[in-house]
Amino acid sequence: KQEVTQIPAALSVPEGENLVLNCSFTDSAIYNLQWFRQDPGKGLTSLLLIQSSQREQTSGRLNASLDKSSGRSTLYIAASQPGDSATYLCAVEGTGANNLFFGTGTRLTVIP
Amino acid sequence: ETGVTQTPRHLVMGMTNKKSLKCEQHLGHNAMYWYKQSAKKPLELMFVYSLEERVENNSVPSRFSPECPNSSHLFLHLHTLQPEDSALYLCASSQAGGGEQYFGPGTRLTVT
Numbered sequence: 001k002q003e004v005t006q007i008p009a010a011l012s013v014p015e016g017e018n019l020v021l022n023c024s025f026t027d028s029a030i031y032n033l034q035w036f037r038q039d040p041g042k043g044l045t046s047l048l049l050i051q052s053s054q055r056e057q058t059s060g061r062l063n064a065s066l067d068k069s070s071g072r073s074t075l076y077i078a079a080s081q082p083g084d085s086a087t088y089l090c091a092v093e094g095t096g097a098n099n100l101f102f103g104t105g106t107r108l109t110v111i112p
Numbered sequence: 113e114t115g116v117t118q119t120p121r122h123l124v125m126g127m128t129n130k131k132s133l134k135c136e137q138h139l140g141h142n143a144m145y146w147y148k149q150s151a152k153k154p155l156e157l158m159f160v161y162s163l164e165e166r167v168e169n170n171s172v173p174s175r176f177s178p179e180c181p182n183s184s185h186l187f188l189h190l191h192t193l194q195p196e197d198s199a200l201y202l203c204a205s206s207q208a209g210g211g212e213q214y215f216g217p218g219t220r221l222t223v224t
Contacts, residue, residue: 004154031210043118043202044215089155093210099168100145100213102155 002027006090006103013080014111021075021106023090028068035064035075036089038105044089048075080110114138116216118203124222125193133188133219135203143208144186146178149200149218161186162208193223 003026013019023033032051036044048057048064050073056065063076077084087105094101116137125131137144146158160168161180175197177189186203200220204213 032212034212036215041200041218041220043116043217044204046212046214049212091155099157099160100155101157104152104154 002030002092002094002101004090004092004101004103006088006106008106009104010107010109012109012111015080015082017080017110018076018078019080019108021077021088021090021108023073023075023103025071025073025092025101027094028071029095030068031093031095033064033066033073034091034093034100035062035073036091038087038089040087047088077108080108082110082112084108085110116203116205116214118201118216118219120219121217122220122222124224125190126224127193127195129193130189130191132190133201133203133221135186135188135216137184137186137203137205137214137216139205139214141205141207141214142183143206144180144183145204145206145213146186146188147202147204149202151199155202159188190221193221195223198222 005024007022034049035047050057050066061078066073087107089105091100091102119134143162147155149155158172159178179187200218202218203216206213
């Protein structure tokens with residue numbers, strides 16, 4: 001069964017810093033990988049989706065990379081802002097489709 | 113309304129009650145999902161409906177009963193729940209066959 005791990009579990013940075021969140025998965029036979037943001041008590045907001053054939057995706061200050069062979073993905077956030085404070089979740093979709101496996105998330109706090 | 117909506121947003125129920133959670137998507141998708149999010153655990157996929165047929169049922173206790181009357185609506189019927197069923201229940205939708213999932217805001221369920 002696919003297992004997804006996110007490190008660190010929590011991270012605090014001062015405003016303006018660049019940061020990297022890590023995600024690893026045990027089964028490299030994936031269909032895609034998604035990064036989500038979750039604010040406290042709220043649902044998930046999709047940030048970026050990387051297809052298995054892609055190496056990276058960018059949206060604004062966010063850049064996600066995928067190394068399928070090593071089972072790793074990173075989410076790079078440039079010039080962090082207090083509004084970026086949230087829990088960031090990584091999820092991989094297996095090749096059977098319809099089955100999304102989530103990590104436990106990294107709780108990010110950006111200090112003004 | 114746009115996106116994925118869920119009602120109610122909060123629900124408190126006793127162990128002998130029967131209640132239902134509702135999800136509606138306005139994205140033209142044809143696959144819908146129920147997830148459970150408990151504290152300090154990864155999101156757990158409960159049920160998947162694709163083209164209005166249930167395609168996944170991840171060993172969920174029978175006290176949870178899903179219903180998908182059409183591709184835009186998904187229900188989760190609850191009866192004789194246990195306190196450990198208290199969690200955030202999230203609905204999502206996507207195109208059938210896999211792809212980016214869009215989540216609703218969730219229903220915070222407390223079982224007393």
